[in-house]
Amino acid sequence: MTPAAFDAIASLVQARAGIVLTPDKDYMLKARLAPITEKLGLAGLEDLARRISGAQAEDLKRQVVEALTTNETSFFRDGAPFEHLKAELVRLAAARPGGEIRLWSAACSTGQEAYSVAMLTDGIPGLSLSILGTDLASHVVERAREGLYSQFEVQRGLPAAMLVKYFRKEGQMWRISDKIRARCRFETGNLLAPFTHLPCFDVILCRNVLYYFAPPTRLSIVSRMLERLAPGGLLLLGSTESLPGPGLALAEVPGARGIYRRT
């Protein structure tokens, strides 16, 4: 791939999704974009880069950006934060009339994060939890809505007892129960776009996505999330991520790495 073609594709992805692609990722670009170039009968990525530079290529641009998102996820990813979250949700619900709690799984990928929280909190007396999952990539949002997972996916992080209790077998796949599904809603949503249409949340999960962005983008996203987080509410980052700057109105919950309370 020529440097000019790489730059054209990387610039599009950074402008539209915030994702920073460095030149060492050119093998990844080739692999992820091959289905698109083949489908369109293009000669290669130079050809694709030319196409996306046209003003008319809106749908193609969306396909390219979505193909370059990394959607790696699993049920109860990293384990410990979910146990801390469960205890915090019980505490937050006790302080709330009717126990109503709103949670946002931002960058939810195929839905495992949202469904993990819904399963974990099922049956907690006095807690009424509603979960919104959003992601930039429409194909993963579709999958999250479907709630249908392969054997491989349910073997990653999901305890066997939960598989039996909350899923039913459909052919070779496993479908989440209607009861758990009913607590979760999934929509497409770009973290670069304003959050002003969203309600105020008690908990925001923004895990394993900030590290794809440049530092100013990370800071902008977390600052805007804070405007959507209730006082005393929680922000969860991934286990290898940290706050994008000092001076944010957030304090780490003692003993719970990556979980921050709005001060």
Ligand SMILES: C[S@@+](CC[C@H](N)C(=O)[O-])C[C@H]1O[C@@H](n2cnc3c(N)ncnc32)[C@H](O)[C@@H]1O
């Ligand atoms: C690695 S997955 C993390 C999924 C889940 N939060 C977890 O921790 O397992 C990152 C997700 O971020 C989404 N993403 C990337 N850029 C985004 C953006 N600008 N707005 C919304 N979602 C984005 C990707 O589509 C992908 O599904």
